[in-house]
Amino acid sequence: MSDESVKCSKCGVFACLENKPLNTPKFCPMNTREDVLDAALKQYFNLDDQKMMSAAACTVIKxxxxxxxxxxxxxxxxxxxxxxxxxxxxCIALISESRILTEILETKGFEVKSVCCKSGNNFEGDIGLHDIDLKLDFESANNLNVNSGGQKDIPLCNPIGQAFLLNNEKTDLNVLLGLCTGHDALFIKHSEAPVTPLIVKDRRTLHNPAAALYGSSHFFKRLMKPEME
Structure with a gap:
């Protein structure tokens, strides 16, 4: 296997779109990682994966x-x-959106189970976090539309708890609605059912992360600046 790393984002050839790929760049995984791609191809003959791939293809076409x-x-x-x-x-900040989504899905005939990120009412000490400051001031809590209940400490998000609760409900598919970065990763890690994102958390762009990419040469120039040591 070649030492060349996988760098598809730097490709301008797009040979993988051709019926018989030619002139692939030296870092193309079709040249450098053929064994890995062969293993992936064989995996599609797993009946569960094959069914999911077929459903995804039908969804794309329709x-x-x-x-x-x-x-x-x-x-x-x-x-x-x-x-x-x-x-x-x-996310608790998207409860209104979750209500609308629940109504839509129930109207379409699905049984829907929903779990808020604050379920469990956990705090730092409950999960062994004592050396980092996770406190939000009252103004920050108000900006998040979270009722602090007169507490300076806001309960932690509980993505593992969300996953476990939905596992307990034996859901067939879980939909992510605005979980914070990292919390979404933990939820996916512990979810027994397949997971698909619907809303990705991005407070600055009203949950449209692609906007930062499109604006990286103008409104979000700071993204392209090297970090100062």
Whole structure:
């Protein structure tokens, strides 16, 4: 296997879109990681993975043809897979959005279970965190539309708890609704059901992270500046 690393984001050839790829860059994984790609290809013959891939392909085709929203994509994918019970793992700041999503999914015939990120009412000491400051002041809490209940400490998010609760409900598919960066990773790690994101947390861009990429040469120039040591 070549020592060249995988760098698809630096490719301008897109040979992988051709029927018989030619002139691939030296770092193309089709040249440097053939054994890994062969192993992946074999994995698609796993019946569960094959079924999911088929459902995803059908959703892509129908979605493009009908100009579907992401919500409609999720609904169709769930139907293609035969899923009946859907879970929503939501940030507490997006409870209103979770209510709307629940109504939509229930209208489409799904059973819906939803779990808020603050479920468990855990604090730093409860999970062994004592050496970092996780406190939010009252103004910050108000900006998050969180009622602090007169406390200076705000309960921690509980992504593992969210995953365990939805595992306990035996959901078929879990939908992420605005979990914080890292919390979403923990939820995915511990979820027994497949996970798909619907809203990705980005407070600055109203949950549209792509905006920062499109604005990296203008509004978000700071992203392109090297970090000062």
């Amino acid at each position: 979605g493009i043809a009908n100009s579907w929203t992401r919500i409609e994509d999720v609904i169709n994918f769930a139907r293609e897979m035969g899923y009946k019970k859907l879970g929503i793992a939501t």
